[in-house]
C-alpha cells in the first residue's frame with residue numbers, strides 16, 4: 513500500500529512537471545525557498561508571483577513612487593509577442609501586469625504581428641503626465657533592415673500603450689537603444705546607428721514623443737546594447753560589442769555632459785567570465801530608490817534557440833577608485849548597498 517502510494521505520488525509529480533513545462537506555466541523549482549524572494553540569483557530561473565517564468569527581455573525598469581515597473585520583450589521561442597510589464601515593490605518579487613503593448617492585428621500597421629519590438633524602455637513625462645515607451649522596431653518580414661525607433665504612449669504605467677509612430681531619428685538607422693531622463697527633465701535616446709558602427713544620442717522633444725535635431729555621434733566603435741546612467745555629476749554608458757545573441761566584452765565610457773566628449777574606461781566587468789559580460793549583454797542600469805549610489809546592472813543572457821528561456825543577470829554596480837565596476841556574484845541582496853565596502 514505504502515509502495516503504491518509512493519509510486520503514484522512519484523508518477524503524479526513527474527506528470528505534473530511535464531504538463532507544467534509544456535503549457536509554458538511552471539511552478540518554482542523550490543517553492544519553500546523563501547530566500548528566492550529576498551535575493552537576486554543572476555542567471556537562474558526567475559518566476560513571477562503567479563509562478564510563471566518572467567518574460568521581459570532586453571528590458572528596463574521605471575520607478576514611480578514605491579513601485580517599480582519592469583518592461584521587456586515578450587518572447588515565444590523566437591517570435592516577438594509584444595512588450596510585457598511586471599510590477600514590484602521590492603525588486604525581488606514581480607507581479608505580472610500583462611502585455612503593455614501587443615503587436616497589432618492590422619497587417620498594415622508598423623507593429624503588425626511578426627514585427628520585432630526589441631529593447632523597450634519607458635519613461636514618465638512630468639509635464640504631460642504620460643508614460644512614453646520607445647523600442648527598437650523592425651518591420652514584419654524585413655529582418656533587421658528597417659532599423660527604426662518606435663514610440664507608444666499610455667496614461668498608466670501598466671498601459672495599455674497606444675502606438676504613436678516609428679522613424680529613423682533624423683534619418684539615422686536606429687537599432688539597439690536606451691532612454692535616459694536627466695535631472696532637469698530633458699530626455700535622451702541613445703542608439704546604435706549606421707549598421708551599429710555609430711553610437712548616437714538624440715535629445716527628445718518636450719513631450720518625449722519624437723527626437724529633436726539635437727542629435728550627435730558619441731563614438732564610432734561598433735557598440736550596441738547601451739545603458740546610460742548618472743551619478744555624482746558624471747554620465748556613464750555601458751555598451752556591448754556586436755556579436756548578435758552571442759556574449760562579448762562590455763565597455764564603459766564616462767562624460768561630464770550627455771553629448772560628451774565620452775572617454776573610454778575599459779571593461780567594467782570583473783570576475784569569472786567577465787570578458788564575456790558573464791555570458792550576458794547589457795540592457796539597463798537601474799537606480800535603486802532611496803539608496804545613494806545604488807545601481808543594478810541589468811543584462812540578458814540570451815538563448816537564441818529559445819529566446820523566452822533567456823536569463824536575466826542583475827548585479828550591483830560598485831564604485832572602485834571612483835569608477836563603476838560590476839563583479840560577478842552568484843547571489844546577493846539589496847543589503848549589499850548598505851555595506852561600507854561598497855565604495856572601495
Ligand code: GAL
Pocket residue numbers: 570630631688736737754755756757793
Ligand atoms: C543583438 C541585439 C539584440 C538583438 C540581436 C539579434 O546584437 O543586442 O537586441 O537585436 O542582436 O541578433
